[in-house]
Each structure stands twice: as C-alpha cells, then as structure tokens.
Amino acid sequence: xxxxxxxxxxxxxxxxxxxxxxNPWRLNETIPTSxxxxxxxxLGIVQVSDLFNIFHMVSGASITILSTIVMSIVLESIxxxxxxxxxxxxxxxxxxxxxxxxxxxxxxxxxxFFNNDGSILITTPIIIKTLNMLRLKPHQKIAxxxxxxxxxxxxxxxxAISNIANLIALKIVGLDINSYVTLMFVPAMIxxxxxxxxxxxxxxxxIPKKLPPAYFTEVNxxxxxxxxxxPLSVQKRVKVDWWMFKVCISIVIxxxxxxxxxxxxxxxxxxxxxxxxxxxxxxxxxxxxxxxxDVIKKTPWHILLFAFSMYVLIFGLQRIGLTSLIVTYITxxxxxxxxxxxVTMGSLLTVMSNIFNNLxxxxxxxxxxxxxxxxPHLLQVSYLATILGSDIGALITPIGTLATMxxxxxxxxxxxxISWKTYFKATIFVIxxxxxxxxxxxxxxxxxxxxx
Numbered sequence: 024x025x026x027x028x029x030x031x032x033x034x035x036x037x038x039x040x041x042x043x044x045x046n047p048w049r050l051n052e053t054i055p056t057s058x059x060x061x062x063x064x065x066l067g068i069v070q071v072s073d074l075f076n077i078f079h080m081v082s083g084a085s086i087t088i089l090s091t092i093v094m095s096i097v098l099e100s101i102x103x104x105x106x107x108x109x110x111x112x113x114x115x116x117x118x119x120x121x122x123x124x125x126x127x128x129x130x131x132x133x134x135x136f137f138n139n140d141g142s143i144l145i146t147t148p149i150i151i152k153t154l155n156m157l158r159l160k161p162h163q164k165i166a167x168x169x170x171x172x173x174x175x176x177x178x179x180x181x182x183a184i185s186n187i188a189n190l191i192a193l194k195i196v197g198l199d200i201n202s203y204v205t206l207m208f209v210p211a212m213i214x215x216x217x218x219x220x221x222x223x224x225x226x227x228x229x230i231p232k233k234l235p236p237a238y239f240t241e242v243n244x245x246x247x248x249x250x251x252x253x254p255l256s257v258q259k260r261v262k263v264d265w266w267m268f269k270v271c272i273s274i275v276i277x278x279x280x281x282x283x284x285x286x287x288x289x290x291x292x293x294x295x296x297x298x299x300x301x302x303x304x305x306x307x308x309x310x311x312x313x314x315x316x317d318v319i320k321k322t323p324w325h326i327l328l329f330a331f332s333m334y335v336l337i338f339g340l341q342r343i344g345l346t347s348l349i350v351t352y353i354t355x356x357x358x359x360x361x362x363x364x365x366v367t368m369g370s371l372l373t374v375m376s377n378i379f380n381n382l383x384x385x386x387x388x389x390x391x392x393x394x395x396x397x398x399p400h401l402l403q404v405s406y407l408a409t410i411l412g413s414d415i416g417a418l419i420t421p422i423g424t425l426a427t428m429x430x431x432x433x434x435x436x437x438x439x440x441i442s443w444k445t446y447f448k449a450t451i452f453v454i455x456x457x458x459x460x461x462x463x464x465x466x467x468x469x470x471x472x473x474x475x
Contacts, residue, residue, distance in 0.1 A: 028066065028343065031066060032063065032068050032340060032343045033340075036059065036383075039055045039056055039058070039336060040379040040380065040383065042054075043055055043380060044422045045422075053325040053329040056328075056333050056336065059332065059335075059336050060331070060332035060333075060335035063335055063336065068339045069335050069339050073338060074335075077331060077335060078331060080194060081334050082327065082331075083190070083194070084191045084194070084293075085326050085327040085330045085331075086293040086296065086297065086327070087190060087293045087296045088138050089322060089326055090297050090299065091137045091138050091141060091300075092138070092141045092322055092323065092326075093300040093303070093304070093322055094137065094274075094300055095137050095144070096317070096321045097271065097300075097303040097304060097318065098303075100317060101264065101307065101311070103268065104148070105152070107129065108149045108150075108152040111125050112234075117233050117234045118232070118233070119233065119234055120223075120232070122153075122167065123167060123170070123230055126146075126150055126167050126171045127219050129146055129149070134176075134178035134179055135181070135182065135279075136275055136276070137185070139175060139179035139185055139424070139426045140425060140426050142175040142176075142178070142185075143175050143176065143426045143430050146171060146175055147168070147171070147172065148437075150171050151164075151433075151434075154167060157234055157235055158235060159235075161439060162229050163229050163230070163231060165229070165439070165441060166230050168430075168441075169222070169226075169441070170219065170226065172426070172430040173218060173449075173453075174219055176414070176417075176427060177414060177415045177457075180207065180211035180215070180410055180414040180415055181204070181207060181208045181212055181215070182203070182204050183198075183200050183207075183410075184279075184282055186414060187326070187382075188381060188382045188385040188386070189410055189414070191334070191385075191386065191389075192386070192388075195389050196402060196403070196406045199287060200286055201287055206403065206469055206472060207465070209464065209468050210461050210462075211414075213464045214411065214415055214457045214458065214460055214461030215415075217456065217457045218456075218457035221457065225449050226449070267311075274299055275299070275303070278295060278298070281295045281299075282295055330382075333386070336383065337383055337386040337387060337390065340387065341387075345387065346391040346394055349371075350394050353367055353371065353391075354395055357395060361401065361404050361466055362466050364404060365407075365408040365462050365465055366408070366462060367405075368388060368405045368408040369411050369412040369416060369462045371388065371412065372388045372408070372409045372411075373413075373416025373417065373419070373458060375387065376416060376417030376424070377416070377420045377422070377423045380417075380423065380424065380425065381413040381414070385409060388409040388413070389409060392409070400469075400473055404466070404469050407469070408462060408465060411458060415454065415458050415461055418454045419447075419450050419451065419454045420446075420447065420450075421443060431446075
C-alpha cells in the first residue's frame with residue numbers, strides 16, 4: 024500500500040466522520056458516507072470484488088432494522104403513541120418519580136421491541152407530548168428526556184437485534200442471537216439499571232415530586248373503542264381500535280420471539296422481520312382500509328446504503344493496516360485473560376466511539392478481534408466487551424451514537440435546546456460507572472456460563 028493511498032484513506036475517512044457528526048449543512052448521514060465509499064472504490068483502495076461480500080455482511084442486519092421501523096410506522100399511524108403519552112401521565116398519578124420510572128421503562132421496551140434509533144424517534148416525541156401536557160419547565164423536561172434517551176440507546180446492548188452495528192458484528196464473530204442473549208443479557212441489564220438509578224440521583228432536584236395538572240379530559244369508555252384526546256389539543260380526539268391494538272402488539276411480540284426460535288434452524292432473521300412487517304400492514308389494511316404508501320414514504324430506506332458505505336470505509340481502513348496496528352498494541356493485553364480482554368476492548372471501544380461514533384468503532388473493533396486468532400471463549404467475551412463499549416460507553420458524549428445525535432436534533436426542532444455542558448454533566452460520571460459495572464458483571468457472568 025503506497026503512502027499516498029494511506030494518506031487519502033485516512034483523509035477521506037476523517038472528512039466523512041466530520042460531516043456525519045458535526046454536519047454543518049444538516050446533510051443526511053448517507054450522503055457523506057456514500058461519497059467517501061465511492062472515492063475509496065474509485066481510487067482502488069477497496070476492490071470492486073469486495074463489494075459483494077460487504078453487501079452480504081450488512082444487508083441482513085439493515086433489512087431487519089428497516090422492517091422493525093416499518094412496524095413502528097404502522098403503530099404510530101393507528102394512534103398507539105398518542106395513547107401511550109396519555110397513559111404515561113394517567114398512570115403516574117401526579118408523581119414525578121413514577122413518571123420518571125415509566126418513561127425509562129417505555130424507552131427500554133421500545134428499544135427491545137424495535138431498535139435504538141427507532142426507539143429514539145418514537146419515544147422522544149411521546150415524552151415531549153407528555154411533558155407539554157404537564158407544562159413543565161425546560162430544566163424539568165431535560166430531567167425526563169435525557170435519561171430516557173440514555174436508556175433507549177443503552178438498551179440495545181441486552182439483545183443483539185436492537186442495533187444494526189451489533190447485528191453486523193454478530194455475524195462477523197460467528198455468534199447466534201440466542202448465544203448472545205445468554206452471555207450478554209444479565210451483564211447489560213445490570214449496567215442499565217445502575218445507569219438509570221444514577222441518572223435519577225443526578226436529576227432528583229429537577230424532578231417534581233408532585234406533577235401539575237395535565238391538559239387532557241377523561242377517557243370516554245365505549246364498547247369497542249375508547250375516545251382519547253390528542254396530547255397537544257383537548258379538542259382533537261383519537262379513536263382507539265382495541266381489537267387492532269391487541270392484534271398489532273401481538274404480531275410485534277411474536278415476531279420478536281420468532282427471531283430466537285427460528286434463527287437456530289438457519290432461517291435468516293431478516294425473513295422473520297419482513298413477514299412481521301407485512302402482517303402489520305395487512306392487518307391495518309383489513310381493519311382501516313389504509314394502504315402502504317405512508318410506510319414507503321416514511322421508511323428510511325437509506326439505512327441499507329448507509330451501512331454498506333460505512334463498511335466500505337472501514338474495509339478501506341483495514342486495507343491500510345489500521346486494525347493490524349491496533350492488534351500490535353493490544354494483543355498482549357488480550358491474552359492476559361478474560362478480565363484483561365474485557366477491560367481492554369470495553370475501554371478501547373468507549374474511546375473510539377466517543378471520538379468518531381460507535382458504528383465505525385464497533386466495526387473496527389470487531390475486525391481487529393478477528394485478526395488475533397483468539398480461542399472461541401476469549402473471542403466471544405472480547406466481542407461482548409466491545410458491544411458494551413459501543414452501546415453504553417459511547418454515551419459519554421452526544422456524538423457517540425447516531426441515536427443521541429437524532430435525539431438532540433428532535434429536541435431542537437421542538438424548541439428544547441440542550442447544551443453539550445448539560446449533557447456532559449449528566450454522563451461524565453454516570454456512564455463510566457455503569458460501563459465498569461457492566462464489564463465486571465460480564466466477566467463473572469461469562470465465567471459462570473462457560474463453567475456450567
């Protein structure tokens with residue numbers, strides 16, 4: 024590899040990350056990644072013959088994520104999220120602490136049943152509607168919104184299918200989703216619970232003990248539906264079709280469970296996700312006579328191109344020897360044992376994610392591990408540590424994940440500005456503590472699993 028090609032690859036990658044993270048012209052993140060990938064291919068740094076393999080690696084994960092986003096679009100169109108906002112306030116029973124817990128539980132479940140980016144896109148408007156109903160002050164709104172965003176993003180760690188980066192990396196290291204959950208669910212959940220508890224303590228003074236009266240009217244009960252006002256307008260009402268709600272939620276749950284049941288038999292998870300999305304669209308058409316044009320318009324189809332282009336960029340970095348360089352410096356630490364490997368990879372991915380985003384970081388980390396010729400158990404725990412670093416450790420800064428960048432954009436669009444200082448004050452101690460506890464839990468949990 025010529026020095027000029029090395030310089031060009033690093034420059035193209037750096038400029039691509041700059042335009043994704045800082046985005047001075049508010050470009051869709053697919054535009055800079057596509058341009059960067061095209062340049063690497065045109066310069067011959069990434070060969071055309073490599074493209075098929077790259078597409079094979081990212082297509083299944085991308086289609087799975089797109090299908091879950093389609094599901095969320097259908098649920099939104101039938102009024103599920105407005106109904107959720109109403110019930111968050113009602114079930115909190117004027118308690119700010121209960122509302123805090125319900126909001127974080129909602130964010131966790133949305134990521135579990137959809138994905139982290141989709142969860143941010145779904146839950147943030149719901150939380151904003153809820154807080155507007157209560158007429159809370161800006162600093163009080165942040166006390167609910169920021170922990171919700173952190174929970175939604177971190178909750179992609181317990182199961183692999185909630186994050187596109189996790190899915191791509193999973194395929195590279197040869198783990199199936201059932202093995203992943205067995206090894207990762209408990210350590211990740213311990214970390215998430217610790218983080219939520221610490222965030223509550225951080226924002227405790229800003230969370231009102233007693234919530235003010237909300238702007239909504241009581242539910243009118245009917246035989247087949249309930250009439251519920253829109254959270255932002257007392258006059259606008261949304262009829263909730265409970266038969267359709269139950270069927271749609273059942274489809275989502277069954278689809279999620281089917282991932283774990285069928286993939287061990289070699290059935291690709293993207294097929295399961297596509298079937299689930301089609302069933303939701305058909306149920307809505309049967310009940311409401313609504314077609315699929317809104318789904319086509321709202322679905323972010325660019326995700327497939329984004330993942331493909333990003334992986335081309337990472338492949339280019341691998342070609343110029345970045346992963347080999349990392350291998351040189353960390354191999355000795357990794358071979359000291361599981362604990363050393365977990366701490367090393369978790370810390371490395373945390374640093375890389377907070378500097379240039381977790382998607383390229385997890386790809387670099389995973390490819391680095393595959394070059395070390397590690398035994399299966401050491402490879403698996405090292406890989407799981409990279410996930411904790413990229414899903415939880417990446418939350419120290421707002422640029423660590425695409426989900427948090429989306430969250431800040433949504434807040435600004437809704438007139439709720441948040442500074443880096445406010446974000447950083449909440450995460451600088453909370454996230455490292457949660458990450459360390461997760462990594463230690465991962466060590467002891469995997470030791471127990473491997474020995475039993």
